[in-house]
Amino acid sequence: MQHKVTVIGGGNVGATAAQRLVEREIADVCLIDVVEGMPQGKALDMMESAPVEKFGAMITGSNTYEASAGSDVVVITAGLARKPGMSRDDLLHKNTEIVGAVCREAFRHSREAIFIVVSNPLDAMCEVVKRITKLPRERVIGMAGILDSARMRWFIAEALNVSVENTHAFVLGGHGDTMVPLPRYSTVAGIPITELLPAEKVAQIVDRTRNGGAEIVNYLKTGSAYYAPSSAVVEMVDAILRDKKKILPCAVSLNGEYGYRDLFIGVPVKLGRRGAEEVIQIELTAEEKAGLKKSADAVKELCELLKV
């Protein structure tokens, strides 16, 4: 395999992302976790599935970072997951410590890597990685929008009884209760859902998308969603490593786009071998702008609390 991806955090999201990456032969994977033996055990277990699953990619597990050297992409999923009743923001301080430490170590061994951040609170953790690595904005990208829009796509497909493949959804903003789903850009076979569903159903879908993470947490009781989150991570890694120039909603540090600067916000981004190669700007209505501002204010507020 030509490409190498390090996944930090061998928990639910990290291990499932690693599994999808090797099974699809997108890259060789180095899985890292603080828990002794856990990443080694999971990696060996996955390698033992290779003869049956028929993949040729390699996965190794480690508790240290030497094994991660020379990675093309580093995915950070280390940290605490949200518990029922716990907001993403409660996680801020603990996960700042964890994400700060792991990105410092990973960057020491992979100076050319593109960093995909998954740990919550997402937009603030992206800022932590950016401040510590001082990487250009192309190379620190947060995963949230693909997950949020995948959830919205499923809700649309379910409501209209159509293939998920015909659906497209558009979600802007921070990854949290203030995200901004855009129904007029969310379509089925190119037709806006606002023309296909009554306004109250659209509002219901928007609401359910905003609360998509909490809905799963409430079912699971312990831990949070990981099948859809890991799929979203893999789509990003694939778009980057295969230089797909795919437009996907991701969190990037804005450079004046949408009227914001030095703030991670979810926007449509062109993902390719250089990372977040371009931010795609669209015209927003006054209401959408207000939604984005609320979201931006929430991210800004969290970032002001960061101690890095």
Ligand SMILES: NC(=O)c1ccc[n+]([C@@H]2O[C@H](COP(=O)([O-])OP(=O)(O)OC[C@H]3O[C@@H](n4cnc5c(N)ncnc54)[C@H](O)[C@@H]3O)[C@@H](O)[C@H]2O)c1
């Ligand atoms: N951005 C998103 O849309 C999104 C979606 C789902 C989950 N998340 C977040 O991703 C993170 C991981 O979620 P999960 O469900 O996999 O949690 P998890 O608890 O299953 O896994 C987290 C792993 O991180 C490891 N870890 C903790 N400190 C570490 C360190 N210093 N170095 C290396 N590993 C360390 C833990 O041992 C654990 O195995 C959480 O912060 C969660 O909130 C984000």
